[in-house]
Amino acid sequence: MKAIVVRPPTPGAELKEVPDPSLVSGTVKVRMLENGVCGTDREVAAGRLITARPPPGRDWMVLGHEALGVVEELGEGAVGLREGDLVMPINRRGCGQCVNCRIGRPDHCETGMFRENGITELDGFMSQFLVEQPRYLVRVPENVRDVAILAQPLSDLVKSVDELLHVQSRLHFPCEDGTLECRKALITGTGPIGVLVSMLLRTMGMKVYAANRREPKEVEKAIFSEVGVEYYNSASGYGDLYKAVGGMDVVFDTTGRADVIQQLLPLLRNNAFLAFFGFSSEGSMNLTSLEIQRLIFKGAALVGLANGQKPHFERALWHLASWKTVWPGAVRRLITREVKVDDFEQVRKVLERKEEGEIKIKLLW
Amino acid sequence: MKAIVVRPPTPGAELKEVPDPSLVSGTVKVRMLENGVCGTDREVAAGRLITARPPPGRDWMVLGHEALGVVEELGEGAVGLREGDLVMPINRRGCGQCVNCRIGRPDHCETGMFRENGITELDGFMSQFLVEQPRYLVRVPENVRDVAILAQPLSDLVKSVDELLHVQSRLHFPCEDGTLECRKALITGTGPIGVLVSMLLRTMGMKVYAANRREPKEVEKAIFSEVGVEYYNSASGYGDLYKAVGGMDVVFDTTGRADVIQQLLPLLRNNAFLAFFGFSSEGSMNLTSLEIQRLIFKGAALVGLANGQKPHFERALWHLASWKTVWPGAVRRLITREVKVDDFEQVRKVLERKEEGEIKIKLLW
Amino acid sequence: MKAIVVRPPTPGAELKEVPDPSLVSGTVKVRMLENGVCGTDREVAAGRLITARPPPGRDWMVLGHEALGVVEELGEGAVGLREGDLVMPINRRGCGQCVNCRIGRPDHCETGMFRENGITELDGFMSQFLVEQPRYLVRVPENVRDVAILAQPLSDLVKSVDELLHVQSRLHFPCEDGTLECRKALITGTGPIGVLVSMLLRTMGMKVYAANRREPKEVEKAIFSEVGVEYYNSASGYGDLYKAVGGMDVVFDTTGRADVIQQLLPLLRNNAFLAFFGFSSEGSMNLTSLEIQRLIFKGAALVGLANGQKPHFERALWHLASWKTVWPGAVRRLITREVKVDDFEQVRKVLERKEEGEIKIKLLW
């Protein structure tokens, strides 16, 4: 079968023939319909991601961890799926040792010995076919098919917002009317993660501010306006935002930049939650003991968040379904381009750099 | 303005002129678009509901607790809403004394001195206009308008399923893959409540069985088939169901009949949750100490569930939005008839008895 | 070694020689110091307990599930314990299949295929020696040795009160000062379970009422007075209690009698929790649909509670330690008699019937 293959840490990606996976007992064969491309794929293809390594004994692996396919054949004893079902594979496999992995929650793997498709020791999903156990496949409702590819990044955020709300239930977090409408959240960064988490926190009822260090693009204006998110240009810091609307109950950083995060600390209200979500290799922050003391006075919680699992994929799909009804224009704008895999020159460009105005690009098989 | 007026415990309902409510500071005026009719309205109109009583000093009150309207005018200082916003009023007001009411959760009122619109001491919503504080109004997305009226009964179920999942987290309730797909739920009764809770538990991922003591109607067949619920005819008890699929992790009774509930106890698996939700005045059960002992061995939880609040209304609307995308046919079938209020003869019939095949009837203003 | 042997369902218990258990890799050998006797032991010895059966392939088993011993020898590779450590064995072993058993919580076993020492398919602890894996042994602080035997029944209650508080966190259960001092609990039955749970709920800060259908015995008067529990004679029902102090937030039944439980239902306040804990073979209750409806209006939770695990044993020991300081007289009174195993005629009597004024009897090796 054809597959997009990488050889980390050697840069580059190619479309080539690889052996078909074999349908063994208890597995199903999935014909790929489309893949999503994200920043991590680009880091892997560029040979820059430290955790990227092929399966043991090989110098290559299939790229990709966002995928949508259709069940084409059932192996002996495979249960829970039927031919023709739309499915998405989940992309982390537990270490098999720690308690959290053994209860289906490798997002909290304790050993760090989990594997990730298309990243660490497991083939990814950018191939014509996939063979997988049903427990790692999520059924996708037919009517969500057009945007289902977003469920993979969204699953990470569903899990993250779950964790945020769980941590915040250390206090009485709901407002006086029982909702979260009095709670204010600031999202830094307006890439796909920033946009999706804005939509998710709006769905929870919070007031949401999304910040980037420039004027908003047209697509951002359109989405944020429909969804009810206020855009803030943070080119000259966050002081004006603080003056205008006060401190934040939630700050969700998707930039990963320590220098940005340092600017965010003064915005934290008492009991605030600061999510570390994004990765960056640039920037640093300096924290004095006095600033730590302020975090104590505030009772702030700073938490590193990552990786959704099967229950989060399922709920991500329900969110996408609801957004299609409530915010149809915004949802439509989230898929900014589709590229056919066979047009591999285009694919190569897509894997090399983020496009102007890109939110999510789909590769079609 | 016109309103549908009742005089409990005197039976009967009439369409008559009542004084317009006055727009005071901090409130908004809502023009009614439609009302939903439920079994409780019929009990009130028939003078049979014990808890039904008009506001102090009056022998009449406006009926109705399911409503959708549009904001027409804002009183001085009213914040959080704009003219033209679609809104639904929530229908229970706290006692103002206990901790739970004071934190916006009169669904857990401790004194029992809460009031309910159209039922206990507060005018209901079947009137041309409504004046209300924004904190008791839930914004409704425009694209959910057609089925938004269902958010009131659904809010009760969102809250109930929340409570169910909270209680069950006394154990490790998720399956080995982190989802709830291995969990089985039986719903008894296939009225609007039974149908809506089936959809909700399917949304949570559970396997759902819905039972009634007869063959399913066409509308039920259509809905359950689309939603993936298995219908079970319980006319000769639940033995065949147990033989076929084993015990249940969740039993959600909407019949309120003690004799039905008695039949359900043997179906409870270890750690099962039995929800008491429905009301009935007929039937009784006999429990021996040995049967209590079995509930202990099983670690069963039997919980009385009722009343959703503002956060549950909001989430009910999101569920309806997602169902419109995923199960469009089923959602469309939930509204079985629309009747114009001005055709009061029809309204009277609707208030007198449930129609054959009725799920939800809307009254249009 | 010597052991107290039973042959359910044949009645009777005898002191006889049985083979010494062999110290295999990863286990430790424990020399028994003492055993506690409880009602279940008597039911097993009388051949009346349905779940009592010897290990497969045998018609006899060692009785007993309350034990305190000292580590005498460590098998190869046994970690976590040293010679001379005081230890208590926990008395339920998981099914090895369901998720809850695999995470160390067979108190929520889903299959029901767990085993219990001295009851179901596993030898009990009334023997000179015991060989066990460290994971099933709880270290006992030297200074709690005199009352440690109570940690087994108390562990069941620690777990039960955990579950109670977890279930009640479905609402805002703490009082306005953050404590539980405004919450009222009624305990029915004043056997060892009734006394221990009274002490535990007092420790949580609640107002506690303990009821029995007679005047209190001297030992009960002394304990309840020191602990701050109000005794109530329920010989003529619970009406006077209700009149005097109003409804209850928690009712913890240790009688297991359905007829008693029926009398308790009207005492439940809104949001109340009713614990089913005790076993009885006599009595029954009749519940109408209207009474179910009242449970719904109240939002009552009725939950079957049983079995503490290792974390609950550990916490039971800490409670006993604290009670020795705060309520030294009451704690001393909990052990009502000590009997030497070699005086087997006395042991036989102890196993045949509960003594007048008995709370806990120890058998000494």
Add this chain to the structure above:
Amino acid sequence: MKAIVVRPPTPGAELKEVPDPSLVSGTVKVRMLENGVCGTDREVAAGRLITARPPPGRDWMVLGHEALGVVEELGEGAVGLREGDLVMPINRRGCGQCVNCRIGRPDHCETGMFRENGITELDGFMSQFLVEQPRYLVRVPENVRDVAILAQPLSDLVKSVDELLHVQSRLHFPCEDGTLECRKALITGTGPIGVLVSMLLRTMGMKVYAANRREPKEVEKAIFSEVGVEYYNSASGYGDLYKAVGGMDVVFDTTGRADVIQQLLPLLRNNAFLAFFGFSSEGSMNLTSLEIQRLIFKGAALVGLANGQKPHFERALWHLASWKTVWPGAVRRLITREVKVDDFEQVRKVLERKEEGEIKIKLLW
């Protein structure tokens, strides 16, 4: 009455006559028995604590927030206490505005407008008498009197460990046997806070390491040996500890030094919890974006913790009671000196600097 009076930010403390507080309706009069001295008192007395300020309209206030007294007189309508009851006052009063303060949890005050006795706008407890509402007084069991003064600092830690365990329940935190015995905690700093939190985490069952940048003092050796805590000399960093025992599930910093905290980050295991508890004005840390990324990969939670409320005082007293039984020597060593208030020269010294080997010093009235 006599009181120890401060005039922040002017340094110094004096014993002087101040007006007796008047017993108004609903309050009780408490005769002081003893006060505890902590580092914060010294900061206030030295005029260095920024948040220290007298009640409005005054330039002086009574110092002290650790106190034990006896109820001497009941004001009209005061309920819940009797003359002769031993009591401790809690030392933070809510803002009266935010939801958390209104439900008795000003430890999560949202406005920051709470007040603290002896620190911010409220007289402290170093005075002969105190007049207070019963809701702010915690009953102390007679048999815990000797060490009850420790319940104030311990209450902060009970609340902190509650929060820690709550946050960690974002994952499956218990070990395979349901306990916390596999979890490792490192405490930095071995002052009273470090010692008390070590004891608390041992009570929870964790493996505990306590670190300071020097060899342990005799009193520390004695306490840690009895309690089962391993002491670690961190003078040359934490590398040797990591090599010897691996990463930590919990790091609880009581030093407040940013430079120390920076050294601790590499010790965090996956899913680890880092508690910010101590205050310091010296030191700083530098964090690169890559180090933030590691916190994300680890899923670390960094949380600022402070302030126990009434329920935490109550539980602190139960812990002290249990420790008196289990670790009697260690508990006895926690009170390192008693000083009579009338010997004010000694008191002044105590308020000026921490003594060599000091854990907790009591002032006796």
